[in-house]
Amino acid sequence: MRSWNELKACAQNGHFPRKKLLVGCDFDGTLAPFTPKPHQAKLPKEIRKLLERLARQKEIQVAVISGRQLKDVEKKVGLDRVIYCGNHGLEIKIKKQVWIHSQAAESAEVIQALSKRIKRGLHKFSGAELENKHLSLSLHYRRVRKKSDVKNLEIFLKKEMAPYNGRLRIVHGKKLFDVRPQIDWDKGDAILHLIKQLGASWKACFIGDDTTDEEAFSTLDRKALSIRVGPTKSTRAQFLVHNRGYVEQFLKLLVQRYDKQKHLSKSKKTVRVLRKT
Numbered sequence: 001m002r003s004w005n006e007l008k009a010c011a012q013n014g015h016f017p018r019k020k021l022l023v024g025c026d027f028d029g030t031l032a033p034f035t036p037k038p039h040q041a042k043l044p045k046e047i048r049k050l051l052e053r054l055a056r057q058k059e060i061q062v063a064v065i066s067g068r069q070l071k072d073v074e075k076k077v078g079l080d081r082v083i084y085c086g087n088h089g090l091e092i093k094i095k096k097q098v099w100i101h102s103q104a105a106e107s108a109e110v111i112q113a114l115s116k117r118i119k120r121g122l123h124k125f126s127g128a129e130l131e132n133k134h135l136s137l138s139l140h141y142r143r144v145r146k147k148s149d150v151k152n153l154e155i156f157l158k159k160e161m162a163p164y165n166g167r168l169r170i171v172h173g174k175k176l177f178d179v180r181p182q183i184d185w186d187k188g189d190a191i192l193h194l195i196k197q198l199g200a201s202w203k204a205c206f207i208g209d210d211t212t213d214e215e216a217f218s219t220l221d222r223k224a225l226s227i228r229v230g231p232t233k234s235t236r237a238q239f240l241v242h243n244r245g246y247v248e249q250f251l252k253l254l255v256q257r258y259d260k261q262k263h264l265s266k267s268k269k270t271v272r273v274l275r276k277t
């Protein structure tokens with residue numbers, strides 16, 4: 001696991017993929033600050049500008065890969081020429097085409113049935129909030145004060161999930177329990193799926209802040225450059241940066257680098273034209 005200085009050196013010294021790069025970013029806690037309520041999260045202006053500049057580059061493809069529902073993350077970012085992946089990559093929108101993992105689509109009914117069961121008993125847990133994302137559920141406990149209440153919430157969740165044994169799984173995230181279909185698929189698989197779509201000449205990087213993103217780092221292994229954001233001591237990502245400020249710096253480095261490349265190739269063309277005349 002390497003630090004920011006090494007990542008910066010990599011990006012500046014040319015060890016970084018020179019050409020076509022898929023820049024995959026998680027949303028909450030990576031691009032946008034973590035907020036007490038999920039709906040309050042907002043993409044900072046500076047980050048929006050950087051993503052917009054990157055998205056305009058021909059040799060860069062920006063993808064925002066979130067645990068949120070596809071339509072939610074798309075609305076939060078609201079930029080054209082960006083690929084959106086919701087539900088940890090179970091649904092992907094490229095241009096106007098939406099792809100949904102077939103097994104996830106089959107589990108949607110079970111997810112809805114579980115959502116109803118949880119809603120019936122949730123009033124017993126003050127501060128807990130259920131987010132129904134159609135293909136998965138997030139049970140947030142950002143505003144649940146006592147540790148013992150969080151433990152009881154988990155016991156309650158497991159009890160409600162019992163009838164669907166084997167069809168769903170719990171993933172522990174940042175102040176939430178994610179309930180997802182029992183499918184071997186994470187944000188890393190979504191990145192690999194996108195690379196297949198884009199073509200073999202594309203490289204990828206993925207930036208994420210959550211323990212749930214560790215699955216993606218493992219899936220990607222050496223197939224993509226991986227960056228974990230946040231105060232953690234261990235990660236399966238190749239690089240670790242301490243906070244979101246470094247995400248902004250990294251995106252700036254990419255903008256500078258690809259602007260420079262574009263400028264260089266433009267000047268080469270000018271030289272060619274001049275030689276011809």
Ligand SMILES: [Mg+2]
Pocket residue numbers: 026027028029030208209210
């Ligand atoms: Mg996150």
